Amino acid sequence: MNLFNVYPLYNVTPVKAKGCHLWDKDNQKYLDLYGGHGVISIGHTHIDYVAKLKSQIDKMGFYSNSIQNPLQVELAQKLGVISNCENYNLFLCNSGAEANENALKLASFKTGKKKIIAFKNSFHGRTSAAVAATDNLNINAPLNQQQEVVFLPLNNIELVRQELQNNDVCAVIIEGIQGVGGLDEGTTIFFQELQSICNDNNVVFIVDEIQSGYGRSGKFFAFQHHNIQPDIITVAKGMGNGFPIGGVLISENIEAKYGMLGTTFGGNHLACVAAISVLNVIEKEDLITNVNEVSAYFLDKIKQIPQIKKVKGKGLMLGIEFDFEVSEIRKKLIFEKYIFTGGASNKNLLRILPPLSVTKQNMDTFIKALKELI
Numbered sequence: 001m002n003l004f005n006v007y008p009l010y011n012v013t014p015v016k017a018k019g020c021h022l023w024d025k026d027n028q029k030y031l032d033l034y035g036g037h038g039v040i041s042i043g044h045t046h047i048d049y050v051a052k053l054k055s056q057i058d059k060m061g062f063y064s065n066s067i068q069n070p071l072q073v074e075l076a077q078k079l080g081v082i083s084n085c086e087n088y089n090l091f092l093c094n095s096g097a098e099a100n101e102n103a104l105k106l107a108s109f110k111t112g113k114k115k116i117i118a119f120k121n122s123f124h125g126r127t128s129a130a131v132a133a134t135d136n137l138n139i140n141a142p143l144n145q146q147q148e149v150v151f152l153p154l155n156n157i158e159l160v161r162q163e164l165q166n167n168d169v170c171a172v173i174i175e176g177i178q179g180v181g182g183l184d185e186g187t188t189i190f191f192q193e194l195q196s197i198c199n200d201n202n203v204v205f206i207v208d209e210i211q212s213g214y215g216r217s218g219k220f221f222a223f224q225h226h227n228i229q230p231d232i233i234t235v236a237k238g239m240g241n242g243f244p245i246g247g248v249l250i251s252e253n254i255e256a257k258y259g260m261l262g263t264t265f266g267g268n269h270l271a272c273v274a275a276i277s278v279l280n281v282i283e284k285e286d287l288i289t290n291v292n293e294v295s296a297y298f299l300d301k302i303k304q305i306p307q308i309k310k311v312k313g314k315g316l317m318l319g320i321e322f323d324f325e326v327s328e329i330r331k332k333l334i335f336e337k338y339i340f341t342g343g344a345s346n347k348n349l350l351r352i353l354p355p356l357s358v359t360k361q362n363m364d365t366f367i368k369a370l371k372e373l374i
C-alpha cells in the first residue's frame with residue numbers, strides 16, 4: 001500500500017529531537033523554529049515529559065470515558081489556574097479541528113441556530129463545520145459547503161452588527177492571532193466589541209487559541225492581550241507538545257448534558273499526562289517570560305535586515321514579511337542553513353513558531369543565516 005499523497009514533502013527525514021533541535025538520519029543537526037506547525041511548546045523530548053509518559057504507559061495507557069479518570073480532573077484544574085480561566089469547564093478531545101467542531105456544535109445547541117460568522121483568511125481545521133468556517137474553498141468539499149458561514153473582514157464591527165440583524169447566527173469564531181492566514185489579528189477594540197455584541201445578541205463568542213494559545217503570544221492566551229472573556233476557547237497544538245490532544249474551555253453559562261458531546265480517545269490517560277507535564281514545565285521553567293524576552297530581543301535584532309517589510313504577530317508567533325516570495329528562502333534555510341521555518345497563505349511571509357524554550361542564541365543563528373541568504 002502507498003500513502004495517500006496529500007502532503008508536498010521536503011526531502012529531509014528527522015529521526016531524533018531534543019529541545020529546539022532535530023537530527024536527520026545522517027546525524028545532521030537542524031534548528032527547529034517551526035515546532036512542526038506550532039506544536040512543540042516545551043521543547044522536543046523534554047526530560048520530565050518523557051519520564052511522565054513512560055511511567056504512565058507502564059501503568060495504563062487507555063480506558064474509555066465511562067470510568068473515573070482523575071488525570072482529566074488534575075489537567076482541568078491545572079489549566080484553569082495557569083491560564084487564569086478557572087471559571088470555565090473543560091471538554092477534552094484529540095485535535096484542533098475537533099475542538100472547533102465541538103465548540104461550534106455547542107454554540108448551535110445553546111442558541112438553536114446554525115449560521116456562523118468567521119473572518120477572512122481564517123483557518124479553523126478540516127472537519128465539517130470547522131472547515132466550513134475556514135476561508136479556503138480549495139479545502140471545502142461540496143459536503144462542507146452545506147454549512148451557513150459568512151466571512152467578514154477583521155476589524156469591521158459594523159459588518160458584524162449588520163450580519164446579526166436576522167437573528168440566525170449561533171457563533172462568532174475568531175483566531176486569537178491568525179496563523180495559516182498570515183498573522184493578522186483583531187484590534188483590542190474589535191475583540192471587545194465582538195464580545196459585547198455577542199452577549200447582547202445571544203451569540204456564542206468562540207476564540208480559537210489552537211495556535212496562539214499556551215503562552216505562544218507572550219500571555220497564556222492571545223485574547224488576554226485584549227481584556228476579554230470569550231464564551232468558548234479552543235486549544236490543541238502546544239497543549240500536548242506532540243501528543244495529540246485538544247480541548248474546549250466552556251464558560252459556565254453553557255450547561256452540559258449527558259451525551260451532548262463525546263469521544264472515544266479524547267482525554268485518555270496518556271494524553272492527560274502529556275498535557276499535565278506541558279503545564280508543569282511551562283510553569284517551572286517560566287516559559288512565558290522566556291517568550292517575551294526572546295521575542296523582544298528578536299524583534300529588535302531583526303531590524304538589521306532592511307529587506308524585511310514588516311514583522312507581524314506577537315511573542316513567538318511571528319510572520320516576517322518580505323517584498324518577494326519566501327519559498328526559495330525556506331528551502332535554503334533547511335538545506336543550506338539547517339533551519340526549519342514555516343510559510344503562510346501570504347506567500348511573502350516566513351512564519352516562525354519555535355518551541356517556547358528557544359534561546360536568544362538560537363535567534364542569532366537564524367538572523368545570521370537570513371542575512372547570508374538574502
Ligand SMILES: Cc1ncc(COP(=O)(O)O)c(C=O)c1O
Nearest residue numbers: 095096097123124125179210211
Ligand atoms: C488556528 C487553528 N485552528 C485549528 C487548527 C486545526 O488543528 P488540527 O490540525 O489539530 O485539527 C489549526 C491548525 O493549524 C489552527 O492553526
